[in-house]
Amino acid sequence: MNLLDTFDTYLQYPREQAYNFFIDEKNLRIFRRILNLFILICLIICIVNIATVRTLNYSLIIAFINLTGLLTLRILYNRFFNQGNIRRSVFIFLIVQMILFISIELFYPHEKDKEVSKDKKEEVQKETKGNIKFSVSEDSGEDYLEYIIFFGIFVLIFRFTRTEIIQLFAIAIFFPFLLNIILQKEFTPDNLIPNIITGVLLFVIAFTSERKRQKNFYSQYDVNYKKNYETLRMKKELNYAREIQLSMLPDNEAVIGELKISGVSNPATEVGGDYFDYFRISERETGFFICDVSGHGVASGLLLSGLRSCVHLLLEDNVNPKIIMEKLNRMIRKTQNRKMFVTAIFAVIDTENNKCRLFNAGHLPPYKISGESGEIFKIRKHGIALGAMNSVDASEDDNEVVIDFKKNDKIVFYTDGVNEAMNSKNAEYGLDNLEYFLNNNSGRNSDDILKGLLTDVKRFTGGSVQKDDLTLLIIQRI
Secondary structure (H helix, E strand, O other): OOOOOOOHHHHOOOHHHHHHHHHHHHHHHHHHHHHHHHHHHHHHHHHHHHHHHOOOEHHHHHHHHHHHHHHHHHHOHHHHOOOOOHHHHHHHHHHHHHHHHHHHHHOOOOOHHHHOOOOOOOEEEEEOOOOOEEEEEOOOOOOHHHHHHHHHHHHHHOOOOHHHHHHHHHHHHHHHHHHHHHHHOOOOHHHHHHHHHHHHHHHHHHHHHHHHHHHHHHHHHHHHHHHOHHHHHHHHHHHHHHHHHHHHOOOOEEEEOOEEEEEEEEOOOOOOOEEEEEEEOOOOEEEEEEEEEOOOOHHHHHHHHHHHHHHHHHOOOOOOHHHHHHHHHHHHHHHOOOOOOEEEEEEEEEOOOOEEEEEEEEOOOOEEEOOOOOOEEEOOOOOOOEOOOOOOOOOOOOOEEEEEOOOOOEEEEEOHHHHOOEOOOOOEOHHHHHHHHHHHOOOOOHHHHHHHHHHHHHHHHOOOOOOOOEEEEEEEEO
16 A cells, blocks of 8 residues: 555544545546546547548537546646545546446447348437438447446546445446346346456455455554654644634734735744734824744744733833833743743834834834835834843934834835745845835735735745745735
């Protein structure tokens, strides 16, 4: 059994669900190849029909419709088929193909039908307008019991549960017998016995193989589950912590008064160290906070959780960015012994006075985009990261910045997950690429800039794994 190198994917699910996931994964790959095979067969049927009959006939029309349908399924394969519907799709596909192939065979205008006299063979023949011919022979000599083998072969190729194998076996027996009764009106032992014996043998092999395959999978599942139980438990806990942390983030899109907000935070691991938030302070003032805890993982996530709670509590008493940063610094210094620090920006936008007042504690410089000229301004002034020193600099002009923030102006906050995003050659996206993108897209709204920047970073990194938490917060005056 060709399993993945690791069982981690399957161990996330209960045993029976994991097995279904495994066989559906196999069926998705197999069905793609089977579609290619059926396309080739239908193409050959169409070519042979045109070459031998040389007139438009119902058999050719059915074969062409089937070929068109198969090509459509192949082209749009990923849209139509997934692990949730693949077995049901294969089930339906086999039944439909059996009906279509029988129809192609039934309506095919055999030359012998023209040569044999009417008194030797009962024939129903109709001609419609044009050259389309319809011909069905009541005694064509065809035996539809061979479709029992048709089903048996594909039950061996695909992966079905034992219940589904029994259902397909019932269909494989019922339809061919019914067609023989309706169209043949008699059974010939030389075809009946070999076809049934072969078909039954194929289904028995499929049923036995499925039982053995399932038993083997369950055995490996149990061994791996027992061996990795503690790891799985930790993974579940971390995933739960991730869900809680992501639920702490505000909505990615919001409008508060005259401000349009667009933000996103993508942690590199289950628990991240980035965070952004925004707060309605008064009718004219709105607060914004973005931070990046050193490192990422559980330790960063725990510190981040305490930091978020503190910000919300501090805002009840004071909205001065400098005072809030001083108190956050004291909290970080008092509550953890490890040498962890936090880069952060707290900003307050006053829409009545058209001002933005911000305090940068060691964070990357934000960018202001002028709504009037489209120019990009880097706000360079910043102080020491929170937690690095016992106190932040309290002098009035050191870390606090006040800038104009008028209609259509935008301000872009980000963490180092943006500029330090790496491609396969270990080259960083960098501030140059960030500034180049902002300069070329300064006229777009905050939502479009955020989505476009994420796309540009993803394009630059290609398929490289995200190594650091990535957070963007863009505010636009509307």
